[in-house]
Amino acid sequence: xxxxxxxxxxxxxQSVSEFFRRNAAMLGYTGKVRSLTxxxxxxxxxxxxxxxxxxxxxxxxxxxxxxxxxxxxxxVEDNGPGxxxxxxxxxxxxxxxxxxxxxxxxxxxxxxxxxxxxxxxxQITSGKATRVITSTGNDEIIEAWVKIDVDxxxxxxxxxxxxxxxxxxxxxxxxxxxxxxKYMRSKQGVYxxxxxxxxxxxxxxxxxxxxxxxxIVFPRSSEEVPEPPVEMKPHPKGVLTxxxxxxxxxxxxxxxxxxLIGEFSRISDKKVDELVxxxxxxxxxxxxEDKKVQEQLYERLxxxxxxAVLRSFRGYTKVVKQVAKMMExxxxxxxxxxxxxxxxxxxxxxxxxxPTHGLRPIGxxxxxxxxxxxxKPEFVTxxxxxxxxxxxxxxxxxxxxxxYGGEIPSGFELLRYANRVPLLFDAGSCVTTQAARxxxxxxxxxxxxxRTPLVLMINVVSVHVPYTGTGKQSxxxxxxxxxxxRLAIMDAARRLQTYLSGKHRRLYQVKRKKTFEKYVPExxxxxxxxxxxxxxxxxEYFLNFIESHFASKEAVEVSENA
Amino acid sequence: MPKRxxxxxxxxxxxxxxxxxxVLSKLEEYGRxxxxxxxxxxxxxxxxxxxxxxxxxxxxxxxLIKMGDKLSRRYFLNVAHARKFMQTLLxxxxxxxxxxxxxHASLREAYYANKHTIPGTRENTFEDQRESDPIxxxxxxxxxxxxxxMHITADRRGYIYGDIVIRDGEDEFNASxxxxxxxxxxxxxxxxxxxEINVDYAxxxxxxxxxxxxxxxxxxxxxxxxxxxxxxQASRGVRRLIHRLHYEEGLPIIVFTxxxxxxxYIYSTIKQGSINLAYLSDKLATPEARFVGMTMDDIxxxxxxxxxxxxxxxxxxxxGGPTGDYKRILEEMEYPWFQNRExxxxxxxxxxxxxxxxxxxxxxxxxxxxxxxxLPEKINNGDLLP
Numbered sequence: 024x025x026x027x028x029x030x031x032x033x034x035x036x037q038s039v040s041e042f043f044r045r046n047a048a049m050l051g052y053t054g055k056v057r058s059l060t061x062x063x064x065x066x067x068x069x070x071x072x073x074x075x076x077x078x079x080x081x082x083x084x085x086x087x088x089x090x091x092x093x094x095x096x097x098x099v100e101d102n103g104p105g106x107x108x109x110x111x112x113x114x115x116x117x118x119x120x121x122x123x124x125x126x127x128x129x130x131x132x133x134x135x136x137x138x139x140x141x142x143x144x145x146q147i148t149s150g151k152a153t154r155v156i157t158s159t160g161n162d163e164i165i166e167a168w169v170k171i172d173v174d175x176x177x178x179x180x181x182x183x184x185x186x187x188x189x190x191x192x193x194x195x196x197x198x199x200x201x202x203x204x205k206y207m208r209s210k211q212g213v214y215x216x217x218x219x220x221x222x223x224x225x226x227x228x229x230x231x232x233x234x235x236x237x238x239i240v241f242p243r244s245s246e247e248v249p250e251p252p253v254e255m256k257p258h259p260k261g262v263l264t265x266x267x268x269x270x271x272x273x274x275x276x277x278x279x280x281x282x283l284i285g286e287f288s289r290i291s292d293k294k295v296d297e298l299v300x301x302x303x304x305x306x307x308x309x310x311x312e313d314k315k316v317q318e319q320l321y322e323r324l325x326x327x328x329x330x331a332v333l334r335s336f337r338g339y340t341k342v343v344k345q346v347a348k349m350m351e352x353x354x355x356x357x358x359x360x361x362x363x364x365x366x367x368x369x370x371x372x373x374x375x376x377x378p379t380h381g382l383r384p385i386g387x388x389x390x391x392x393x394x395x396x397x398x399k400p401e402f403v404t405x406x407x408x409x410x411x412x413x414x415x416x417x418x419x420x421x422x423x424x425x426x427y428g429g430e431i432p433s434g435f436e437l438l439r440y441a442n443r444v445p446l447l448f449d450a451g452s453c454v455t456t457q458a459a460r461x462x463x464x465x466x467x468x469x470x471x472x473x474r475t476p477l478v479l480m481i482n483v484v485s486v487h488v489p490y491t492g493t494g495k496q497s498x499x500x501x502x503x504x505x506x507x508x509r510l511a512i513m514d515a516a517r518r519l520q521t522y523l524s525g526k527h528r529r530l531y532q533v534k535r536k537k538t539f540e541k542y543v544p545e546x547x548x549x550x551x552x553x554x555x556x557x558x559x560x561x562x563e564y565f566l567n568f569i570e571s572h573f574a575s576k577e578a579v580e581v582s583e584n585a
Numbered sequence: 586m587p588k589r590x591x592x593x594x595x596x597x598x599x600x601x602x603x604x605x606x607x608v609l610s611k612l613e614e615y616g617r618x619x620x621x622x623x624x625x626x627x628x629x630x631x632x633x634x635x636x637x638x639x640x641x642x643x644x645x646x647x648x649l650i651k652m653g654d655k656l657s658r659r660y661f662l663n664v665a666h667a668r669k670f671m672q673t674l675l676x677x678x679x680x681x682x683x684x685x686x687x688x689h690a691s692l693r694e695a696y697y698a699n700k701h702t703i704p705g706t707r708e709n710t711f712e713d714q715r716e717s718d719p720i721x722x723x724x725x726x727x728x729x730x731x732x733x734x735m736h737i738t739a740d741r742r743g744y745i746y747g748d749i750v751i752r753d754g755e756d757e758f759n760a761s762x763x764x765x766x767x768x769x770x771x772x773x774x775x776x777x778x779x780x781e782i783n784v785d786y787a788x789x790x791x792x793x794x795x796x797x798x799x800x801x802x803x804x805x806x807x808x809x810x811x812x813x814x815x816x817x818q819a820s821r822g823v824r825r826l827i828h829r830l831h832y833e834e835g836l837p838i839i840v841f842t843x844x845x846x847x848x849x850y851i852y853s854t855i856k857q858g859s860i861n862l863a864y865l866s867d868k869l870a871t872p873e874a875r876f877v878g879m880t881m882d883d884i885x886x887x888x889x890x891x892x893x894x895x896x897x898x899x900x901x902x903x904x905g906g907p908t909g910d911y912k913r914i915l916e917e918m919e920y921p922w923f924q925n926r927e928x929x930x931x932x933x934x935x936x937x938x939x940x941x942x943x944x945x946x947x948x949x950x951x952x953x954x955x956x957x958x959x960l961p962e963k964i965n966n967g968d969l970l971p
Contacts, residue, residue: 535664541706542671546661549671552678553616564623565661571626572662 051494052144055093055205060216060447062097062204063087065141066197067220068444069114070101071227073195076251077104080243081227087206087213089234094149095204100196105159115142115153115169115197116178138197139178143171145199152181153199160193206234211447217241218397219438219445222424223385223482225393244396245389255381255486256288258412259369268362271354282354283365289374295350300329301368303343307336324371377418379410382484385443390424390480398478401428404518406511413503419485421507424478425515427522431476438480441488441498449497455481457500458508467516468523479515481508532573539569592786592964595835603775605684608735611728612681619661619674628662631673634726634864641863643921648872650857652726652864669720675699675710676720683736689773692718695737726864731775733825738772743823744793745770746800747811750781760811765800767812770822774829782834787811788960789819789827789874791842791851795944795955802956808964811836818851821862824869827855831871838871839964844879845896845941846913849932852876857922872922876970877963879942881934887959892949893940900939910941927970 047053051061063085074081079102086098106114116139142153152168168182208214214231221229221241228243257266276282280295290298304324311317324332333339349361385393390405407422439446439455450456459479464472489499498504547562554561615631622629633656634640640653661670679699683690690698696717702709711717725732732738746767749760753771757780760768771777788810790796796814799805805812811830815823830836840855842848856874858866884890898909907915917923918932935941947955963969 538664539662539667541703541708542667545671545703545710546674549674549678550616550620553612553674553681554620556620561620561623564620568623568626568628569662572628 047144047147050140051496052140053494054211055203056207056209056211057448058144059087059095059097059201059204059206060211060213062141062144062199062201063099063213064216064444065138066097066099066199067217067229069138070099070103070195071220071224072251073103074101074227075249078248079103080246080248081224081229083227084230084232085213085217086232087234088232089206090200093205094202095200095206095234097145097199097201098196100194102194105193105195106155106157107159108165111155111157111165111167111169112178112180114178115139115155116171139171141199142169142178143173145201146170148202148204149200151200153197155195155197157195158188158193160188160191162188164188164192208233214239216445216447219440219447220443222393222397222438222480223390223440223443223445225385225389225396241397244392247389249383249385249389252383253381255378255418256286258288258377258418259290259372259374260377260412262287262366262369264359264363264366267365268357268359271357271362274354276354278351279354279357280350283350288378289376294372294374297329297372298365298368299343299346299350300333301371302346302349302364303339304329304332305364305368305371306342306346307333307339327373329371377410377412379418379420381486382410382418382420383442384420384422384484385482387422390422390482394424394426394478394480398426399430400426400476400478402426402519402522404515404522406514408507408511411503411507413489413501417485417487419483419488419504419507421504421511422482422484423508423511423515424480424482425512425519426478426480427519428476431478433474433476435472435475436478438478439498440480440482441490441495442484443482446496446498448494449491451497452491453497454500454505455483455498455508458505459512461509462512462516464516467513467520468527469516469519479512481512483508536569536573540566543569592837592839592967594782594785595837597833597835599829599832603734605687605734608684608728608730609681611730612677615677615728616674623661628660629670630658630660630666631670631723631727632656632658633723636722636726636861638860641860643857645921647867648857648922649866649870650860650863651866672699672711672716672720673723676717676724680724680735680737687736689736689738691738691740691772692721695721729864731825731865731868733773733775733821736773739821741769741772741822742817742820743770743813743815743826744768744796745811745813745826746796747787747805748783748809749779749811752778752780761805765797767796767800767814770813770820770826772820772822774822774826777826779830779834782836783809784811784836785809786837786839786964787813787827787830788877788964789813789815789838789840789855790944791815791817791840791848792944795841798948798952799956799960802953804956804960807956808961815851815855819855821865821869824855824871827874828869828871831873838874839877839969840874841877841944841960842879843941843943844881844883844935845943846910846917846935848879849917850913853917853920853922857920877960877968879944879946880970881931881938881940881942883959884938884940884942887947887950889942889946889949892946893938893942896935896939896941900936911936925971931970 052058067083067085070083071081082102084100088096090096145151145153152170154166154168156164156166158164164186166184166186167180170179170181171177172179206213214233217229217231218241221227225245226243226248229241231239233239270286271282274282274286276285283290283295284292308317308320308324311320320332333343384407387405387407391403394400394403403424403426405422405424408420410418410420412418437450437456437459439450439453446453459481469475469477483498483504489501491497491499543562543565546565547558550556550561551558619629634652635655635657640655641650642653644651659670659673660666676695676699679695693714696711696714699717700709700711721732721737724735744767745760747761751758751760751768754776790799790812793814793816796812799812804810813823813827827838831838840852842851856870856872858870862869884893896910898911899906900911901907901915914932914935918929923929923932947959
């Protein structure tokens with residue numbers, strides 16, 4: 024039998040980079056087409072985030088150059104704020120270095136591995152360093168070749184050059200050489216990904232040069248740069264006992280009361296007093312032996328009659344005082360049972376809806392601009408639902424856009440997004456797909472969904488999107504999210520219905536008018552024979568009559584709609 | 586020594602009245618009104634008396650089936666009317682040309698003459714004759730003029746034989762000198778005149794076979810009668826001819842049909858008019874016409890029991906009945922003009938015995954029987970049904 028020490032000789036602490044190297048598939052680097060898309064995605068996301076944080080309307084250019092069989096050079100350039108020299112290795116070389124991974128904040132980045140993952144992927148497939156050219160707009164442009172030291176999980180600049188910057192250019196251009204990938208114009212490819220990104224980011228100008236030299240431009244359709252997201256506190260509705268317990272252990276607040284007010288959203292001093300009453304009431308209800316009476320009391324509590332419930336118990340003030348005491352003790356002394364009581368009471372209490380400042384929806388107006396600018400439909404509408412929470416006190420928000428007709432080819436297309444990031448894979452298992460298919464489209468004048476030129480985009484915005492798997496390409500079917508998506512779709516579909524029925528009515532009117540007009544020459548000829556009046560004149564009388572009749576009809580309709 | 590006859594020619598009640606100018610002025614009047622409406626920005630329309638059972642009634646005074654005053658308004662600016670509005674005007678213009686040029690066209694010719702593709706569409710002005718025929722009927726009712734007066738004719742059917750001089754355009758001839766076939770009645774008889782008539786009455790005969798029999802037996806000459814063969818239900822030409830002969834020439838009309846519901850219905854149409862052509866009863870029907878046979882009484886009187894036939898269909902007292910002949914007889918019993926003792930008795934007898942009898946059944950006696958005995962006897966004795 025081998026000695027333990029001998030066994031551990033072989034045991035090495037695996038660095039994050041090493042882990043990634045071995046588990047690239049988990050992070051989206053799987054399949055030749057998808058790997059390239061993931062690579063571009065990481066670079067473009069970085070660019071968009073950087074521009075937004077600096078308040079610059081993004082101008083992003085992606086170039087894919089074919090160097091050989093399954094061997095490409097990927098260039099992504101932006102007009103962002105640039106990267107100061109000393110942060111270059113940090114940005115491109117360190118895994119899990121991001122600032123967002125640990126905070127309750129909505130983020131575009133998906134893994135916290137981001138662009139360094141792309142650098143790593145390029146390095147392990149082609150062996151080449153990533154070339155970074157950047158300037159913050161000062162007098163020099165830095166050109167650096169970055170590699171990752173897999174063992175140390177560190178970025179390393181292999182070569183560096185500095186150039187003058189007479190025009191004050193700012194931005195970042197990175198060039199990655201990758202092998203084992205493939206450029207294809209498929210629904211999982213770079214082209215489609217950028218198109219979808221452009222729709223969800225109408226403030227960005229995105230260009231793509233394909234390997235055959237074709238230039239594709241997704242122009243900017245909105246001048247408004249969205250504000251970067253901010254951190255958010257959890258909402259009391261739906262937090263789990265574990266959340267409260269863990270947070271209480273970590274907090275620097277002095278008392279439970281301060282902790283609750285400080286670390287949760289929508290909890291005030293007054294709400295804590297209310298919480299005390301609810302906890303006391305719950306404790307007292309649990310002492311009731313008659314199940315029926317107990318049920319009734321729970322029901323009354325649900326209705327907010329907490330004071331009345333308390334008063335029905337003799338000596339209730341004693342219990343209230345006990346609970347009140349709990350609020351004044353240091354939070355680290357909060358027991359699991361007490362945390363449980365707090366969470367249970369939250370369920371009976373009413374709170375304001377979660378704050379929205381942490382969520383960054385695209386907004387109805389910008390969704391419409393994005394869809395209009397890229398898809399050129401004849402009708403477009405968008406619905407942004409108010410924020411809601413799902414379990415864990417996590418606020419989320421759903422928005423949908425609906426585009427119909429125009430240059431859209433016939434057939435239903437669902438564009439899925441999580442925090443503005445297009446989801447290209449695993450559509451079947453995604454809650455958005457389920458919700459979209461569950462809607463009875465016939466009710467909204469869409470008789471045959473699969474033959475209607477219809478594009479539905481769904482963006483689920485949250486600080487924590489519940490993905491189904493590590494690929495982060497499909498959103499789990501959480502009831503609250505499913506319902507919100509359905510409501511949003513139905514709202515948008517109702518507007519489409521209004522548009523379609525108006526259109527049908529107008530088409531019908533045009534058809535009616537034509538029915539009359541086509542008979543005019545025949546009528547004029549016959550009347551001319553009967554009366555001797557010239558045919559031409561009679562025709563004019565009839566056409567004028569039809570014209571004025573339909574003109575007055577239209578006027579009536581307009582005033583009805585007004 | 587001529588016998589004294591119960592039937593003889595009377596004094597005329599109507600005058601020959603055909604005038605093409607009347608038709609033309611009506612057409613122009615309607616055309617003008619449409620033009621006036623459109624000029625002043627109003628939706629032009631035609632008022633057309635409604636067709637169908639809902640708009641007919643039996644006028645007791647004139648004893649005619651007449652058209653009511655229900656109108657249907659056909660607008661230009663109405664999706665459901667526009668096409669028919671256009672068709673109405675097309676036919677009106679066509680009629681104007683026909684009448685002013687003095688030409689006649691058949692219903693089918695009128696259809697083909699006006700059928701063409703509407704420029705700029707794949708639609709035809711008329712898709713088939715079932716569209717143009719009703720428009721022509723509409724015009725008859727709307728203008729109060731006969732189709733024949735508009736120079737549009739139907740297929741000819743029926744013929745006459747007898748000592749009567751007919752003027753048809755430039756031709757003048759005696760209808761007893763045209764051979765045994767007689768003179769075929771044309772689609773329109775409006776322009777025809779009768780310079781000379783040497784008969785006492787007109788015998789309207791349902792079947793051609795019976796008419797031929799009577800001619801062969803020289804019945805017209807011997808009885809001084811005019812034979813009019815309808816060949817089934819009387820055509821409009823024949824009905825109009827009967828009407829004119831009665832009212833313009835004073836000839837009594839006697840009808841001779843099979844003893845079955847269809848024969849009685851032919852008689853009813855000649856006498857009172859029909860629901861379809863109720864608006865023309867004034868011009869087509871002859872309420873004074875009388876019926877010579879066949880009757881149910883004839884069966885007993887002439888011993889024809891073994892040449893009767895069974896009525897078709899299920900009798901009213903049997904399950905599933907009444908159908909077929911039984912049903913028709915019951916319907917006819919309800920007709921206002923059959924509300925008299927004689928007819929009710931005949932119809933009841935038919936129902937009771939469940940039989941019908943054809944004109945030709947009389948040949949059972951002998952070929953000459955109908956011409957020598959049956960008809961002269963009944964007619965001269967005035968043994969006729971009202």
